[in-house]
Amino acid sequence: MDPKTHHNRKIRSKAHATALLFLSALFLLLTSCGKEEAPATETGEVRETPVIQIKEAEESNAVSESGDPAEEEQDEPEGQWDADEEFYITEITDEIFARIEGKSFKEDCTLPREDLRYLHVLHKTLEGETKEGEMVVNVHIADTVLKIFRELYESDYPIEKICLVDEYNADDERSMADNNTSCFNFRFVPNTKRISKHGRGLAIDLNPRYNPYVVPKDGGTDISPDNGKEYADRSQDFPYKIDENDLAYRLFTEHGFKWGGAWKNEKDYQHFEIPNEQIREWYDQ
Numbered sequence: 001m002d003p004k005t006h007h008n009r010k011i012r013s014k015a016h017a018t019a020l021l022f023l024s025a026l027f028l029l030l031t032s033c034g035k036e037e038a039p040a041t042e043t044g045e046v047r048e049t050p051v052i053q054i055k056e057a058e059e060s061n062a063v064s065e066s067g068d069p070a071e072e073e074q075d076e077p078e079g080q081w082d083a084d085e086e087f088y089i090t091e092i093t094d095e096i097f098a099r100i101e102g103k104s105f106k107e108d109c110t111l112p113r114e115d116l117r118y119l120h121v122l123h124k125t126l127e128g129e130t131k132e133g134e135m136v137v138n139v140h141i142a143d144t145v146l147k148i149f150r151e152l153y154e155s156d157y158p159i160e161k162i163c164l165v166d167e168y169n170a171d172d173e174r175s176m177a178d179n180n181t182s183c184f185n186f187r188f189v190p191n192t193k194r195i196s197k198h199g200r201g202l203a204i205d206l207n208p209r210y211n212p213y214v215v216p217k218d219g220g221t222d223i224s225p226d227n228g229k230e231y232a233d234r235s236q237d238f239p240y241k242i243d244e245n246d247l248a249y250r251l252f253t254e255h256g257f258k259w260g261g262a263w264k265n266e267k268d269y270q271h272f273e274i275p276n277e278q279i280r281e282w283y284d285q
């Protein structure tokens with residue numbers, strides 16, 4: 001067979017597979033966020049409208065124009081991930097520092113850059129897709145956090161996104177609203193000189209949109225992120241929900257973290273942090 005024809009066919013079938021994968025992922029996404037009751041047969045036609053067609057067209061264009069196998073690879077890593085290679089820790093290199101400087105690593109950051117580490121991880125989405133994740137954490141918890149996220153990955157624990165908060169310009173609300181899992185973001189506790197535990201890279205927010213921060217306020221409650229309001233009622237069942245039977249809860253607490261969902265007044269369901277006693281030991285304060 002003409003190797004070129006073979007190559008093209010391979011590309012085409014790959015494009016087809018990509019489109020199929022995309023369609024199923026999108027379908028799952030549409031049906032997973034509190035809309036399970038809607039029967040697919042009745043709504044399928046409405047849902048499969050322009051967005052999908054455009055995306056499909058883009059995909060085939062992109063592939064048919066590209067004769068470059070390297071580009072092909074880039075488009076579709078397809079689950080050949082080697083966890084031993086993908087889970088790693090580095091220092092904050094100049095390249096990484098350039099990404100966080102002035103954002104999560106603010107001008108007044110009192111934490112030395114040497115106290116932070118960059119983590120590269122893999123995670124599974126709710127649809128079972130493997131994705132890469134990046135996190136900046138305190139050097140004292142780097143190994144532990146890497147281990148926890150590896151176990152979560154190997155147990156197919158769903159995490160939607162693990163991006164640096166700097167991709168949201170270090171805006172916590174935007175990161176939470178996008179259901180982004182993250183750790184380091186330098187800041188003081190409001191109206192104090194105390195550094196927040198995220199400011200030391202010693203607290204992690206996991207799937208925050210579905211595990212919001214709920215604070216009693218003026219007889220009511222203040223919930224963040226704003227689009228996490230419907231998940232403040234923890235008697236419901238929904239994807240990404242963290243409770244005391246949850247694997248993430250078990251792993252973090254086994255490794256010495258405290259869960260914000262167990263606090264008395266405020267409830268921070270997304271939040272796992274290192275307790276003060278441990279921090280005092282590390283930082284001799």
Ligand SMILES: [Zn+2]
Pocket residue numbers: 198203204205268270271272
């Ligand atoms: Zn938090």
